[in-house]
Structure formats: structure tokens, C-alpha cells
């Protein structure tokens with residue numbers, strides 16, 4: 001299927017919204033229109049590869065999708081393909097919100113979004129060093145316990161039970177939790193808690209975050225951001241083993257994990 005460019009009004013709207021200071025981003029959006037459309041070959045004087053077509057994405061997401069330095073624009077390189085595909089559909093279908101990106105992915109077909117996801121998932125690039133923790137050791141310890149064991153009394157499953165024992169994610173749909181800045185983790189998990197970010201139903205992350213108090217969440221993100229990646233930073237290829245029990249909730253975006261609907 002062929003992608004269409006956003007209506008010019010969408011582009012003009014984006015220019016108004018972001019203002020003069022960020023006009024270069026609006027330029028990227030216009031460029032994206034030309035580059036992301038597989039049919040628009042005449043407009044492209046250079047090699048037609050996915051790396052070229054997705055250059056506009058890297059204006060925000062950093063070189064090759066390695067993340068920008070400020071922790072706001074997330075890394076997309078090397079995240080599992082199904083996870084990236086699901087996020088692109090989430091922006092397109094309104095479960096996540098970021099106007100400029102939605103305008104880019106709105107006109108694209110599922111097949112093309114999958115190709116984009118495959119491209120970024122296949123990039124194996126170095127990760128940034130861990131961030132020195134800025135919380136007391138007891139808080140870090142609490143974070144580590146929650147990640148490994150969850151909080152059975154509150155019905156919070158261990159992060160490792162889905163994100164893998166090494167926390168590098170599980171192919172194809174579960175992302176890793178290491179190598180992400182604390183600011184990014186806090187903003188994403190905060191948005192999930194308030195319903196601003198959503199995944200396909202049943203939304204297991206939303207479900208567990210509702211049961212995790214804010215100070216525990218802060219302990220978890222402080223610990224995660226302070227961990228180095230293991231020697232093999234790739235997502236594991238097998239489904240993590242999860243003990244059956246009341247905490248084995250199902251995830252609509254990762255049906256392979258199994259579990260019951262919450």
C-alpha cells in the first residue's frame with residue numbers, strides 16, 4: 001500500500017503550533033512527507049533506503065534513533081520490532097499523543113509502519129552509560145526489590161516477570177528497561193498512570209501502575225536508570241517464565257505473555 005502525504009493544512013497547523021523557534025522541526029515534517037512516501041521517488045535525489053527515508057525521525061530521536069541528549073526524545077534503535085510497531089500504531093490511533101509525530105504516522109499503512117519498526121529494531125548501537133543514582137541507598141534497595149519481586153501484598157507483579165530476567169526486554173513485543181534516562185521513565189510511567197499514555201487493552205502496565213504508589217515508582221525508576229546494560233543488551237528471544245497466580249495479568253500488546261484479563 002502506498003502512503004499519502006499529510007494534508008497541507010496539517011503541516012501548516014504544525015508550523016503554527018511549534019512556532020518560529022522550532023521551525024526546523026516543521027521542515028522535518030515536510031521532509032518526512034516527501035521521504036516517508038514510498039511512491040515519491042522523483043523527489044529523492046539520493047539512495048532509496050529505509051535509513052534515508054527515516055532521516056526525519058532522527059531529527060528528534062537522535063542519530064540513527066539513539067535518543068537525543070536531553071532524555072525527552074526517546075531512543076528507538078534496537079527496541080523490539082513488535083513494541084515499536086505497536087507504539088507507531090498507538091500514536092496513529094490516539095492511544096499516545098504527540099502531535100508532530102502523529103501527523104507523520106497518520107497517513108501510513110500498517111505494512112509501512114511495520115517496515116519502519118523493523119528498520120529501527122535491527123539497529124544494534126551502543127547505549128549511554130548508567131546515570132549515577134541521586135537517592136539514598138534504602139530507596140535504591142526498595143526499587144531493586146520491586147523490580148525483582150514486585151509487591152505481592154498490593155498485587156504488583158515483578159517487572160522482571162515480563163521484561164525478562166536481564167531487563168533487556170522479550171522479543172517481539174516487550175521493551176527493555178535499561179539504558180533509558182530516569183526522566184524518560186518517570187514521564188512515561190507518570191503518563192501511563194494518569195491515562196495519557198495507553199496500550200492495547202487489556203493494558204497491563206496501566207493496571208499495575210495504578211497499584212504502585214508514587215514513592216515506589218520513583219524508587220523503581222531511580223534503580224533502573226542506575227543499572228548498566230549486560231554484555232548482551234538485546235531482547236531475549238523466549239517468553240519470560242511467569243509463575244501462575246493472581247498477578248499474572250494479560251497484556252493486549254503482548255499476547256504471547258499469556259495470563260488472565262485483569
Ligand code: HEC
Nearest residue numbers: 025056057060072073074076084087088098100101104116
Ligand atoms: C518532532 C519530533 C519527533 C519526530 C520528527 C518523530 N518523533 Fe517519535 N517521538 C517523539 C517524542 C517526543 C516521543 C515521546 C512522546 C511521548 O510519549 O511522550 C516519540 C515517541 C516515539 C516512539 C515510541 C518510543 C517508545 O519507546 O515508546 C516511537 C516508536 C517513535 N517515536 C518513532 C518515530 C518515527 C519512526 C519517526 C519518523 C517517522 C518519529 N518518531 C518522528 C518525537 C518525534
Ligand code: HEC
Nearest residue numbers: 086157158159162174175188199204205220249251253254
Ligand atoms: C504483565 C507484564 C508486565 C509487567 C509485570 C511489567 N511490564 Fe512494563 N510493559 C509491559 C508491556 C507488554 C509493555 C509494552 C506496552 C506497549 O506496547 O505500549 C511494557 C512497557 C513498559 C515501559 C515502556 C518502555 C518505553 O521504552 O517506553 C516501561 C518504562 C515499563 N513497561 C516499565 C515497567 C516497570 C518499571 C515494571 C515493574 C514495576 C513493569 N514495567 C512491569 C509488560 C509488563
